[in-house]
Amino acid sequence: MRYLVCLFIIIISSCTNANRSIKVKGSDTEVNLAVSLAENFYNVNTDFSLAISGGGSGLGIASLLNGQTDIANSSRPLNDEEIALLKAKRIPIRTVIFAEDATAFIVQKNFPLDSIDITTLTKVLNGKYRSWKPVTGQNVLINIYGRQSNSGTHSFISKKLKIEFSRDAKEMNGNAQIVEGIKRDGSGIGYVGAGYILHNGTNGPVKVLKISEKLGLPAVSPLDKKAIAAHRYYFQRPLYQFIPLTSWSKVASFIDFEKGIAGQRIITSLGYYIISQ
Template identity: 65%
Template sequence: MKGSDTEVNLAVNLAEKYTEMNKDFSIAISGGGSGLGITSLLNGQADIANSSRPLSDEEIEQFKNKGIEIKTVVFAEDATAFIVHKELPLDEIDLETLGKILDGKIKNWSEITSQNLPINIYGRQSSSGTHSFVKKKLKIEFSNAAKEMTGNAQIIEGVKADKSGIGYVGAGYVAHDPAANTAIKILKIKENPTSIAYSPIDANTINSSLYFFQRPLYQFVLAESWEKVKPFIDFEKSEKGKKMIEEHGYYIIEDK
């Protein structure tokens, strides 16, 4: 299993619990981004690709051209959280302002807060599904000055240490991490300056589909590997698996 850094910690813990129950099952898991996981499927280097985005038209065509059949599993729902240093005097932000920060049009916090600090952006590499997701939702291109980090943990550490930092991470990484939450602040998001601001770590908000940056999490599985993978997928969808998904700060999504 390879792919999404958003999903990797959850996948590792699910696999550990499942292998305790089924000693014959063996799985190796690594992150690296959704794009890497999908490429690994195409190249025969993985049975499962974790992805925080759907397949692109180009990827669908690549699988078709190679004659590779895949099955798609939606196993959870995630929200992307935007974080700043705990001392920044900002609690919520609207989409237009957020977009202008991330694309570099707003360069100093003094433009929207009482703090005079140049803004530092902590983001992901272009192979990241979260990077693509945020870019598409805001209809922007990221500023060339944005730092490209390898994963959620690195972004959190960057923002913790940087009073002028802003970054985006999987809400599951911060929802149940009291240590992280004492050093950073999760911004509430509102669609425009006069609308209600919503938090990505409020289950009621997510269940009501009110948060702008929420999305399904995917697992793409090689059809030829399905029989050996299916028992693990079944475990993810079991009551025990669902409980673990929720404990990691993600939300259960029913099959459609």
């Protein structure tokens, strides 16, 4: 079953001019964090207007290329084609890495595994294993709850595991929809931002699997802050903001807020991680 991309917009504004009107578009992994940062920034900078929308990293980068955003949020780096298009359109940009996230793989709370190794996970996600029998001994079909191809998280996992996802994978609109799917499906596996899990709590019918890079090696949780700080979790990544130089002067104060004490507190309070130096 395929799902359409979901786009939502949050506007935080006052009566202001275009030089203080900031548009932020892109990654669904980052959108809740961006909204919280924008709300708190506006509390001390009420002469600004901020419009925050999701829809996926690909949409944010497309908006950047089309001159429709001041900040493109992305949970993946630019690819070669996007870099070439930016050069062809003569759009110089600045890249800001403002936080770090980990991708969590989730199953129903009573699922008979607490961890999974990379080799097995790869066979599950690419469709080589259609049933859980080789993994758990239970002869039930595997249901994959993932994201659309324009999602940075989809791209991140695909590249990290060097796979194409199973054609049967369900394409969901975002973290919340994936979690709801897993809650109802005892044979489902999905992936969401660890920040989303940490912010919304881990109690309830969803379990976060620990990940082992090889069978027999210790498994690491994406919710383990010490492991993330030590770069021991296989699916952790930086979060990007791509900003056209023409917009830099008006977004600079917002970027400074993100990097300041208040912004860093918001980042960690929502379950994301500070970039380690």
